[in-house]
Amino acid sequence: MKMTVRKKTMQTTIAPVADPVIRTERLTLRPLTQLDAARVAELAGDWDVARMTVRVPYPYTLVDADEWIRSISDGEYVRGMELDGTLIGACGYVVDDSGAAEIGYWIGKPYWGYGFATEAGRAVVAHCLGPEGFKRLVCCHFADNPASARVIRKLGFRLIGSCSGWSDARQCHAPTLRYEQTRSWSRFLGGRAA
Numbered sequence: 539m540k541m542t543v544r545k546k547t548m549q550t551t552i553a554p555v556a557d558p559v560i561r562t563e564r565l566t567l568r569p570l571t572q573l574d575a576a577r578v579a580e581l582a583g584d585w586d587v588a589r590m591t592v593r594v595p596y597p598y599t600l601v602d603a604d605e606w607i608r609s610i611s612d613g614e615y616v617r618g619m620e621l622d623g624t625l626i627g628a629c630g631y632v633v634d635d636s637g638a639a640e641i642g643y644w645i646g647k648p649y650w651g652y653g654f655a656t657e658a659g660r661a662v663v664a665h666c667l668g669p670e671g672f673k674r675l676v677c678c679h680f681a682d683n684p685a686s687a688r689v690i691r692k693l694g695f696r697l698i699g700s701c702s703g704w705s706d707a708r709q710c711h712a713p714t715l716r717y718e719q720t721r722s723w724s725r726f727l728g729g730r731a732a
């Protein structure tokens with residue numbers, strides 16, 4: 539299925555910290571509810587999505603998605619990405635052991651290739667470095683995920699190393715690349731992230 543989707547520009551509106559919703563040019567990033575469980579199961583349950591994530595098992599059932607949404611805690615920032623009222627993916631961050639925000643995202647397969655991960659990712663990065671006040675952000679992708687590598691580069695991250703990361707869907711460890719972005723690095727880059 540090929541969709542007609544408005545081209546993106548760089549415009550992002552960051553809402554005040556108290557507002558749980560962030561609006562980008564084409565997307566609304568809003569908290570997930572139990573009503574999203576079926577859609578999350580449908581989109582994240584696709585093997586090509588699940589296998590690139592750490593925590594989505596395969597197969598991924600409605601019960602799994604429902605439990606995941608219920609388990610999202612206060613300390614975790616997860617937002618559903620809505621396009622014209624339709625949920626197309628999710629993004630957010632968790633705070634790692636070093637106090638850095640670890641950014642994550644997935645997009646439903648029918649919506650790949652339209653710049654949505656980059657658009658949502660930019661908003662989450664701006665939210666973390668701005669209102670949330672993080673000094674350091676980190677991000678990882680499996681080595682066999684060039685699309686995510688490209689998104690991470692576009693978000694202004696730089697490669698800091700490699701390791702082995704667990705994948706629930708694959709039920710094994712897989713080579714993983716690690717990236718970081720600091721507030722000072724981000725200021726230095728300005729608008730120059732590829």
Ligand SMILES: CC(C)(COP(=O)(O)OP(=O)(O)OC[C@H]1O[C@@H](n2cnc3c(N)ncnc32)[C@H](O)[C@@H]1OP(=O)(O)O)[C@@H](O)C(=O)NCCC(=O)NCCS
Binds near residue numbers: 586587646650651689
């Ligand atoms: C990775 C993912 C989030 C990308 O979403 P998306 O909305 O299609 O991403 P964008 O359109 O913003 O950008 C994708 C970029 O990767 C590039 N790309 C796509 N497939 C690629 C490939 N096989 N090799 C190299 N680059 C590729 C695109 O050309 C684009 O770069 P460009 O803007 O310079 O042309 C999506 O594929 C996904 O959800 N995958 C499964 C889950 C996942 O990987 N989550 C991230 C875990 S780290």
